[in-house]
Amino acid sequence: MFASLRVPNYRLFAGGQVVSLIGTWMQRVAQDWLVLDLSGGSATALGIAAALQFSPTLALSLWGGVLADRVDKRRMLIAVQVAMGLCALVLGLADVSGVVTLWQVYLLCLLLGCFSALDVPVRQAFVSELVGPGQVGNAVALNSLTFNLARIVGPSVAGLLIVAVGTGWVFLINAASFVGVVAGLLLMNQAGLFRSERVPRGSGQLREGLRYVRGRPDLVAVLTLVFLVSTFGINFYMTLALLARNVFGRGAEAYGLLTTLLAVGSVIGATLAARRAGRPRLRLVVGSGLVFGVLVTAAGLMPTYLAAGIALVPVGVAALTFTTAANATVQLSVDPTMRGRVMGLYILLFLGSTPLGAPLLGVLAERLGGRAPLVVGGAVTVVSVLVVGALLLRRCGAGGWNPIGWVRALRTEQG
Structure with missing residues (x-):
């Protein structure tokens, strides 16, 4: 571990x-x-x-x-x-x-x-x-x-x-x-670092990184899932506040407790991820994203504050499983000279999706009530995972691609 x-x-x-x-x-x-x-x-x-x-x-x-x-x-x-x-x-x-x-x-x-x-x-x-x-x-x-x-x-x-x-x-x-x-x-032993080759300064390196990602359907799939799940599912600072105040009529301390329960689940998820040996598989990214969407929807439908709080623990486990698997999959499947640029795109899609998702979920809450951001956000997450998975399989079968061979190659590459 x-x-x-x-x-x-x-x-x-x-x-x-x-x-x-x-x-x-x-x-x-x-x-x-x-x-x-x-x-x-x-x-x-x-x-x-x-x-x-x-x-x-x-x-x-x-x-x-x-x-x-x-x-x-x-x-x-x-x-x-x-x-x-x-x-x-x-x-x-x-x-x-x-x-x-x-x-x-x-x-x-x-x-x-x-x-x-x-x-x-x-x-x-x-x-x-x-x-x-x-x-x-x-x-x-x-x-x-x-x-x-x-x-x-x-x-x-x-x-x-x-x-x-x-x-x-x-x-x-x-x-x-x-x-x-x-x-x-400062105290690190620099000789013990597993350094990747540094890329010389040059023009068009950002575009080169984007072209590299575009040519990798597995990376496009994972990054698309990261963006969609983060936009509609991982917006807890807003969704939990609305759940505590507008749905259950509780105060700031109740919001803090919901956040703590989510964090407890995240700690459990991170512990389980640390215990897994080897490289994560693409199916773990897709599967955990699907489970996360289902659990978020269920948490939004809970009838009482206590039930919603308890439901957030497995939500935290699934969220951490998804983000950890996606992060490690991206890092381990890219050329070392491209890793920084790809991770920059990863962070943009993961964190930069919040300004887009928060207003959309806010409008839902205004029109449909405080549960809507969790229920609709979870449902959109589920649909997104299913659609991206289907498109990935279709792409792998098009243009002379062999889907069975591609999946075998991907599994071999990811351990």
């Missing part, structure tokens, strides 16, 4: 990530609270801050993937992590000193979003250099496990600290947490 931790470089990376991710989740809670304080409780201001932080993913993640193929990933991660830590430090100092204003928070949200958009594809592509191709699936699962444990611990700690010492000190603690990540990257 913890095979990747036998690799010294991965241990250094994972140790730093544990500390930093808890700090990151603490900052997210404190940042939202600070925006509400400065704006007099404005939901619009909170939405602007979120948009400024996450919109750069749409513009920069593909270019982050290009950079990941060109540069030393370890050095780039050090630079970006330092920059993100400085954003937290500046915000914390401004808050503690009492001079912070809403526009300053907006500006730092935008800067943090830009650095994060560059960080994520590089960090994703760096996993294979840490552990080698034989352990990528396990390392991706352990990363997901760490992320979701931090998602449980970070907000709880942040809530206590905000009451005890204020939001400013939470930002400063997060700034200090980046020391662990940077130290781990």
Whole structure:
């Protein structure tokens, strides 16, 4: 289950990530609270801050993937992590000193979003250099496990600290947490890295990456599923809030509990993924996406708050199984010189789908009620998985392709 931790470089990376991710989740809670304080409780201001932080993913993640193929990933991660830590430090100092204003928070949200958009594809592509191709699936699962444990611990700690010492000190603690990540990257044995060949700087490299994906129907299928499932199914920040408040008439603490139950399921899913040996198969991506859609629909139909909360645990398991299998499948099936660009596209489709899906699901909730985003989103997910699977089989049988031979070749390639 913890095979990747036998690799010294991965241990250094994972140790730093544990500390930093808890700090990151603490900052997210404190940042939202600070925006509400400065704006007099404005939901619009909170939405602007979120948009400024996450919109750069749409513009920069593909270019982050290009950079990941060109540069030393370890050095780039050090630079970006330092920059993100400085954003937290500046915000914390401004808050503690009492001079912070809403526009300053907006500006730092935008800067943090830009650095994060560059960080994520590089960090994703760096996993294979840490552990080698034989352990990528396990390392991706352990990363997901760490992320979701931090998602449980970070907000709880942040809530206590905000009451005890204020939001400013939470930002400063997060700034200090980046020391662990940077130290781990600096202490790595560079000779022990499984480095991929760096791509020389040249024109048209982004288009080259997109053409590469277009010529791979297996990649197109997985990335299409990632986009559709993320757009209509994995929009829990909005759908769970609507379920708690508008359907069951509960408060913020009830919303927090639903989020925690989902995170518990995610931890279980990540643990199961880490225990699986070998490379994930394409059928696991399709199957887990189908199961996820069914479970999301069922959760939206639950008659009571308690039943909905319990139903979210298997939803979390299925969601993590799908995302982990999709991530590892993409990383392990691409040419190493293309991995950064492909992962940049993966991140764009996975995270960049939120600004598209959230308004659509919001309109559904306004017209059909608070259950509609989960019920309809889950149903659309199921249909999407079935349609993409059928189109993939049809493509493999067209143009002289041999579907049986293609499936056998794919299974051989994926272990």
